[in-house]
Amino acid sequence: KIGRVAHGMGFGVFVVGGFVRDLLLRRENDDIDIVIEGDGITFAKAFAEMMGARINTYTKFGTSVIIFPNGFKVDVATARMEYYPFPAALPEVETSSIKLDLYRRDFTINTLAIRLDPDGFGTLTDFFNGQRDIKEKRIRILHNLSFVEDPTRVFRAIKFEQRFGFTIGKVTREMIKNAIHLDVFRELGGLRVFNEFRQILEEENPVPAILRIFDLGLMEIIHPGITRHNELIDQLDEAKKVLAWHDLMYTDEPIERWVIYFLTLLAPCDREVSEVVARRLMLPPKHRKLLTEERFHARGAYIWLTHGLPAANSDLHRQLSPLRTELLLYVMAISKDEAIKKAISHYMSQLRHITLSIKGRDLKTLGLKPGPRYSQILADTLAAKLDGKLKDRDDELAFAA
Numbered sequence: 001k002i003g004r005v006a007h008g009m010g011f012g013v014f015v016v017g018g019f020v021r022d023l024l025l026r027r028e029n030d031d032i033d034i035v036i037e038g039d040g041i042t043f044a045k046a047f048a049e050m051m052g053a054r055i056n057t058y059t060k061f062g063t064s065v066i067i068f069p070n071g072f073k074v075d076v077a078t079a080r081m082e083y084y085p086f087p088a089a090l091p092e093v094e095t096s097s098i099k100l101d102l103y104r105r106d107f108t109i110n111t112l113a114i115r116l117d118p119d120g121f122g123t124l125t126d127f128f129n130g131q132r133d134i135k136e137k138r139i140r141i142l143h144n145l146s147f148v149e150d151p152t153r154v155f156r157a158i159k160f161e162q163r164f165g166f167t168i169g170k171v172t173r174e175m176i177k178n179a180i181h182l183d184v185f186r187e188l189g190g191l192r193v194f195n196e197f198r199q200i201l202e203e204e205n206p207v208p209a210i211l212r213i214f215d216l217g218l219m220e221i222i223h224p225g226i227t228r229h230n231e232l233i234d235q236l237d238e239a240k241k242v243l244a245w246h247d248l249m250y251t252d253e254p255i256e257r258w259v260i261y262f263l264t265l266l267a268p269c270d271r272e273v274s275e276v277v278a279r280r281l282m283l284p285p286k287h288r289k290l291l292t293e294e295r296f297h298a299r300g301a302y303i304w305l306t307h308g309l310p311a312a313n314s315d316l317h318r319q320l321s322p323l324r325t326e327l328l329l330y331v332m333a334i335s336k337d338e339a340i341k342k343a344i345s346h347y348m349s350q351l352r353h354i355t356l357s358i359k360g361r362d363l364k365t366l367g368l369k370p371g372p373r374y375s376q377i378l379a380d381t382l383a384a385k386l387d388g389k390l391k392d393r394d395d396e397l398a399f400a401a
């Protein structure tokens with residue numbers, strides 16, 4: 001349908017990039033990127049109206065997102081028709097604008113396009129030997145200045161290499177070294193580095209990519225204080241296992257997976273390092289706080305746990321309840337002691353769900369004078385409940401009184 005509508009408006013239309021790459025790799029990908037040779041925004045408006053969908057447009061970039069009622073999204077970009085007038089009264093020549101659009105992309109494997117308009121529906125367009133590189137499992141840039149033009153591509157090269165089990169091509173590897181040598185990362189905005197680094201940490205198994213980042217000397221871009229110490233690989237592998245355990249046990253609790261790997265990388269670093277990292281990557285306040293402050297609360301709980309496991313549930317609860325799930329999983333990842341992992345797992349599966357049946361207003365009906373004492377009474381009552389001393393609401397009321 002997209003093809004017919006675009007064609008009817010006189011535009012060429014292609015599905016491009018990751019979707020086509022993953023189609024050839026037989027991997028699932030729901031991100032559809034469309035390129036219109038013509039006016040992408042006009043097309044998107046007409047198509048959305050026809051389909052009863054909404055759109056967001058970004059006029060400056062000539063892009064739109066079509067959002068269908070079921071939440072499905074399609075990105076639409078514009079490859080403008082470009083005309084080059086020839087001298088000596090020859091007619092103007094239309095260059096293939098899709099080719100120019102694809103030439104601006106990062107790697108050959110992302111330059112494949114499939115034509116959608118009825119004339120050549122389904123034809124694979126491959127200007128830069130992307131198909132060959134997929135077959136030969138190679139990540140290759142399109143031109144030698146690619147990493148100078150956009151240094152974030154270095155991180156993307158590593159992400160794709162590890163995700164697909166490909167190898168970064170020889171020249172491309174040389175160009176990465178060259179980019180590092182030229183220090184092209186110095187000027188790179190922190191937010192862009194963060195975005196790519198986070199994407200790597202969100203990969204199904206980010207550990208090999210993290211090690212590749214160390215090998216290439218790229219971790220220094222984030223901070224030279226983040227080092228590949230002796231225990232790091234074990235800890236990262238442990239983080240992976242803990243995440244798999246969490247996925248299995250708590251399918252409906254969404255967590256930020258990258259945070260656990262990032263905390264593990266920062267584990268031996270002092271606060272000063274994490275402050276610099278947070279500034280460099282321009283982290284939003286929530287994540288800055290997590291990396292600079294809250295991870296030390298988690299560390300405190302970890303040290304407390306290494307001093308011997310608590311006899312009482314209430315003690316364990318008091319230590320762990322201020323920590324977000326990501327921090328609990330991080331403590332599990334860095335602790336070698338199975339008993340500590342078990343204690344955290346006990347807290348997560350049982351203790352954190354225990355709450356009181358009584359509230360502040362129940363204390364009032366007991367004749368207790370409202371005031372700051374209320375929170376202490378409720379905390380003491382919860383502690384007694386956690387330690388199995390209170391069976392029901394009447395017990396709670398009696399204890400509070």
Ligand code: ATP
Nearest residue numbers: 016017018019031104105106107110111150152153
């Ligand atoms: P992922 O599967 O991780 O989402 P992707 O390549 O499918 O990766 P995006 O990262 O959203 O999806 O990128 C979409 C397309 O945009 C890519 O296929 C690539 O062609 C292009 N692209 C993205 N980032 C860059 C970049 N920094 N430089 C050049 N082209 C890029």
